[in-house]
Amino acid sequence: MYYFDELIVSEIKKKNEVALRELYKTHYPMIVNLIRSNNGTEEEAKDIYQEAVIAFYEKVQQPEFILTCKIKTYLYAVCRRLWLKRLAEKKRYHGNIQETETFLGIEEEMNAIEDNEQRFIRMRESLASLGEPCRGILEDFYMHDLSMEAIRDKFGYTNADNAKNQKYKCLQRLKKLFFATYKEDLP
Structure with missing residues (x-):
């Protein structure tokens, strides 16, 4: 893991709001780009990203949590999954999204x-x-x-x-x- 990721995880476990804001700020542009380049708006990207950050925060609070990839990769995968679900709900994505689907190649x-x-x-x-x-x-x-x-x-x-x-x-x-x-x- 990279030093930044280790530091962020450690501080989030301590419920440090500054670390959470820094995490949010660091990866937000990447998610906006992902959503906007896939039929979404910046407002939708903000919603998706907030959901992903909350999910990440909750995972980090679990005592058995171990980060096995970069935070960036984790958030990207979660946001991508959430966005595909949202597109499917809006009938803008015609692929088949299954609960057990994993994103190979992330x-x-x-x-x-x-x-x-x-x-x-x-x-x-x-x-x-x-x-x-x-x-x-x-x-x-x-x-x-x-x-x-x-x-x-x-x-x-x-x-x-x-x-x-x-x-x-x-x-x-x-x-x-x-x-x-x-x-x-x-x-």
Whole structure:
């Protein structure tokens, strides 16, 4: 187990509310992402996550409780199961959910999620090191959904095609930065 997980479990056993809040805060974004990417809303994600955290809290209070995986994996599996049940109730999921069903591959799925999180961190770092005006152009286009005309006006290009051409060049620079960083992380 990781040190953070050991500390959280130990503090939750002592009914430490600060530890419970930290646990809640740490894994909440992952669950929002899970629910929203599977036909849910942030409000539904909040409900599901609260149920899972309460279930985890109650399990930890049991004297025989032993955590055999990461807290993150445990919460993800519980939330996924609760969400599939809720979708089945709403007739939005047509699979067969049985009480004895286990989610094989949760560890693999969690590893993929952690890999994606690392890629997002590298992308954010690459974008930050890109410099202006490239960073601004890419953020405006991809994150703020500005049109090429709006970008043309904001950055002073003569026409939208010139702005589009600059965006393409910036994107190529970003890719080079990202993959240069990525290669450094490979064994």
